[in-house]
Amino acid sequence: MVMSGSSMATYLMVSLILLIPALLIAVTVSDRQQQTPIDLLPGSSSLNIFKKAASSEQQLQNILEALVATQDYSNWAEVLSITDPFTFPITATFLIPADNPFINTTTTSSSHESLSSTISYHIIPQQLPFSVLQTFGINSRIPTLLPGNTILVTNNSQSNYTINEIPITNPDMYMNGAVVVHGIKSTLNYTVFGSAKDDSSGFPEDPFSYDGDDDNKKKNESTLAGGGSQGQRGITVSSDGTTFKKRVFISISCIMIYSCYLMVQFLELDPYLLQCIQIILLMKLMITWGFYWLVAGF
Incomplete structure (x- = not known):
């Protein structure tokens, strides 16, 4: 051609x-x-921060509504309402006492610090429904948001479950995919029970907990097997x-x-x-x- x-x-x-x-x-x-x-890059977008803040606020609002609906715990709804929801962990267990020793206290720096420590001591940074708490042996110690302070399991029977010798009177009062709220009889005293060494030897594996490091390792291993990186x-x-x-x-x-x-x-x-x-x-x-x-x- x-x-x-x-x-x-x-x-x-x-x-x-x-x-x-x-x-x-x-x-x-x-x-x-x-x-x-x-x-x-993680954290490069401020939109993620706003979304997390909005999610935390909504989560706290749901907890407050559940507490207000239960008359015995409505006082603590007032205490939690003045806290910053952005400081709460993504998954958590709230231990809400029926009493409120802070209603009549004066607003001073020392009382504010005491209130902050007490609230932190009543929050466990993982979701622990009552069925999971029952698997913990007596004398097991559960970490809290208050650094260096743990909660002691003093009785693990279903009819008389106690932590720091305080009964859990209303287990699973509120629960969603990330948070669970248990009602307890009175305020936990971290100055008496919380300062013991954080020894989790009696702390069984929690099937509801989230271990970010292990999860990332699994993702990396599966991705590397395919020739890439996560x-x-x-x-x-x-x-x-x-x-x-x-x-x-x-x-x-x-x-x-x-x-x-x-x-x-x-x-x-x-x-x-x-x-x-x-x-x-x-x-x-x-x-x-x-x-x-x-x-x-x-």
């Missing part, structure tokens, strides 16, 4: 025009790869740019195959042979583009 100079120039022009989109795709992939680590928000990001290199390589391969498909038409070949070569090149192009689709994730 012999082509004139004008026809050849036309084919070359068409080839260049068709190659431009492929080059743009490669550049776009490069830009996306460079932007990914910035978008995934990024934030569960997105797999290649740490050494392997994915980006594959994208560029496959893009260049597609460009070269398509160029060969166009250039082979200038050769003086048997029409049947020319058609076979074009079909083979088209099949290779489709297969290569399929791999590109899988790697690039488009």
